[in-house]
Amino acid sequence: MNTEKEQLIAEIEALNVQEAHGELATANRRRRARLKRKLEAICEEEKRLEKEDALDLSYMKEAVRLAKKAAAIGEVPIGCVIVYDGEIIAKGYNRRNADKSTLSHAEMTAIRRASKKLDDWRLEECTLYVTLEPCQMCAGAIVQARIPRVVIGTMNPKAGCAGSILDLFHVEAFNHQVEVKTGVAEDECKRMLRLFFADMRRKRTTQN
Amino acid sequence: MNTEKEQLIAEIEALNVQEAHGELATANRRRRARLKRKLEAICEEEKRLEKEDALDLSYMKEAVRLAKKAAAIGEVPIGCVIVYDGEIIAKGYNRRNADKSTLSHAEMTAIRRASKKLDDWRLEECTLYVTLEPCQMCAGAIVQARIPRVVIGTMNPKAGCAGSILDLFHVEAFNHQVEVKTGVAEDECKRMLRLFFADMRRKRTTQN
Numbered sequence: 001m002n003t004e005k006e007q008l009i010a011e012i013e014a015l016n017v018q019e020a021h022g023e024l025a026t027a028n029r030r031r032r033a034r035l036k037r038k039l040e041a042i043c044e045e046e047k048r049l050e051k052e053d054a055l056d057l058s059y060m061k062e063a064v065r066l067a068k069k070a071a072a073i074g075e076v077p078i079g080c081v082i083v084y085d086g087e088i089i090a091k092g093y094n095r096r097n098a099d100k101s102t103l104s105h106a107e108m109t110a111i112r113r114a115s116k117k118l119d120d121w122r123l124e125e126c127t128l129y130v131t132l133e134p135c136q137m138c139a140g141a142i143v144q145a146r147i148p149r150v151v152i153g154t155m156n157p158k159a160g161c162a163g164s165i166l167d168l169f170h171v172e173a174f175n176h177q178v179e180v181k182t183g184v185a186e187d188e189c190k191r192m193l194r195l196f197f198a199d200m201r202r203k204r205t206t207q208n
Numbered sequence: 209m210n211t212e213k214e215q216l217i218a219e220i221e222a223l224n225v226q227e228a229h230g231e232l233a234t235a236n237r238r239r240r241a242r243l244k245r246k247l248e249a250i251c252e253e254e255k256r257l258e259k260e261d262a263l264d265l266s267y268m269k270e271a272v273r274l275a276k277k278a279a280a281i282g283e284v285p286i287g288c289v290i291v292y293d294g295e296i297i298a299k300g301y302n303r304r305n306a307d308k309s310t311l312s313h314a315e316m317t318a319i320r321r322a323s324k325k326l327d328d329w330r331l332e333e334c335t336l337y338v339t340l341e342p343c344q345m346c347a348g349a350i351v352q353a354r355i356p357r358v359v360i361g362t363m364n365p366k367a368g369c370a371g372s373i374l375d376l377f378h379v380e381a382f383n384h385q386v387e388v389k390t391g392v393a394e395d396e397c398k399r400m401l402r403l404f405f406a407d408m409r410r411k412r413t414t415q416n
């Protein structure tokens with residue numbers, strides 16, 4: 001429980017104890033009412049965040065499912081969904097080798113499809129979920145499409161551009177910044193990549 | 209003429225004058241031969257660069273022609289061509305509003321088409337010509353596609369990512385860097401944009 005909440009509960013409790021020993025002064029009754037309202041607001045925000053966490057996790061699970069489709073065709077397992085108004089409106093998974101196109105990263109496919117769905121290049125009320133921290137191209141596309149919020153499974157310390165190598169989501173000179181949440185279904189996203197690369201190494205060793 | 213060349217010519221001339229007054233010592237004859245070889249190498253490099261400049265200009269002119277197609281449909285005039293083995297293999301112009309897609313920037317269309325043409329997501333022996341300094345997404349796509357050389361018409365001080373706001377072409381941590389040449393057909397590229405925005409402002413004023 002957060003400290004502010006603990007303090008509020010303790011203060012309200014103290015006033016309740018005081019009341020049990022005789023009527024509270026008006027100032028104290030008012031103070032208790034203020035404390036209660038504050039406590040309620042904190043509880044509301046906690047509930048909102050809990051609900052958001054649960055929703056974020058469920059959307060990320062869908063991105064993981066898509067990443068596995070990439071792995072199944074021998075591509076680095078990266079998956080992406082875009083959510084608008086509580087609904088998944090676009091999906092994508094890495095098909096760079098299958099399509100022989102740099103533009104077939106999971107995020108790019110999802111962004112293209114979301115724009116088609118909303119009939120607009122601006123995705124200003126969407127959240128993008130991706131299993132791996134975006135590269136410079138995808139992070140750039142997210143900023144260009146004005147997506148306000150991105151949820152990331154696991155970071156990519158060697159090439160990620162949402163904080164690892166660069167942070168393209170918080171460049172003051174750009175006309176758009178992006179809110180980022182990281183570490184959603186992190187273990188699963190990491191394990192998926194680790195397994196894929198271990199499998200690739202194993203196959204290479206067998207071939208040689 | 210560059211200073212090194214001037215110096216070489218002066219030194220060779222001095223040795224020639226010396227020779228006119230009597231036979232040159234062996235050391236001086238050898239020295240003159242060395243100086244001549246150096247001068248020839250410099251002249252060869254100058255010729256190469258002159259030819260490169262002329263070719264770069266001719267490809268940029270094609271990018272300008274494409275940019276004008278964008279202007280003709282009311283889009284910000286930006287054009288792009290990709291050259292492989294002395295041939296234009298892909299073209300693109302800005303159609304962001306027409307296609308209602310962030311991915312319809314000139315460079316993205318050209319990259320997509322070039323990959324299709326070469327049947328490879330790696331464009332490792334291509335040069336990309338673009339009339340305006342690329343944004344973060346397009347600069348990112350150029351790095352991802354491993355394009356080794358980019359020629360730019362005019363810089364974009366407010367949003368460019370090839371040196372203006374960021375330089376995504378020279379990030380040591382990335383596995384690919386990009387050679388950049390700027391200012392090719394600069395006046396024409398600039399004028400085209402200036403005219404477009406002036407025209408847009410004029411239309412807005414007339415509407416209000």
